[in-house]
Amino acid sequence: MNTGTEAHPGVRLLPCDISAYREGNTGIEYITTFDSGLPGPHVMVNALTHGNELCGAHALTYLFENDVRPVRGRLTLSFANVAAYETFDAANPYASRFVDEDFNRLWDQSTLEGSRTSQELTRARAMREVFGVVDHLLDIHSVDLPQPAMLLAGQRAKGRALAAAIGKPRHVVMDRGHDAGKRVRDFAAFDDPESPSSACLVECGYHFHTEATDIAIETSLRFLRHLGVVSDSFVDAHLPQGDDEPQVFVEVTDAVTIKSDEFRFVRTFEGFETLPEESTLIAHDGNHPIRTPYPDCVLVMPAREPMPGKTAVRLGRLA
């Protein structure tokens, strides 16, 4: 692992050593499955889909170190893009998102079964058999800017139901993913309305804040509790107490794609601002004003560095 001479400002969370989990017990590196021997669902908590999203590595390490075991069904804990994680450099902390390409845009059959190769595709092809057999998935992520944590539930009712059952973070976003390629969250049965399999992606806030680890652990425990895979005593020992706030569900309707080199927001948006008036000005793209298309428009995941061709922000309705 590289250590830069000077950490990027704001980097308070650093990688942890996950080499103990390399061998695993599945024949696939960095994937461990615990089998209760009793009937029940096969559930999976996955970290490091993006190599610089460190909180997931900390959360799984926490679960391993606390001897998490399923009381029914099976529990798989996996670290996905370890090759990218191993390149993490605190002086350049955004650079280790992936090695060759985004692991989370590869999850359609034609890409997985195609002839193209990359480090991430090799890893995806190795992990595919596991993602293909688990019943329920929690995929742990974090984001480029300090902003509220959220669950991304996909576009099916079952994803929303899973997010509601997890109960926290407060914000839940229903979206169809990215034109650039399918996410793990939307892979195969997870996005098939006829299948009972379900998945949620949790964005635990800013990559390099220690609070992201707390959110990743809490969300994992809530996910496992909902599915009845871990004992009540394990949950009680590790899950923070407190009342849940009602969740806010946002259905993404539009994505603002940046067209010019001169895109700028009219002010700093943190995410989940609800703009009551239709046609509220939110940004300029060169000379082109960007306005909200309807009343009570919610801004989702404003970009850190607006770049042409990328999504500046998603727009949604309370749902």
Ligand SMILES: [Zn+2]
């Ligand atoms: Zn991510």
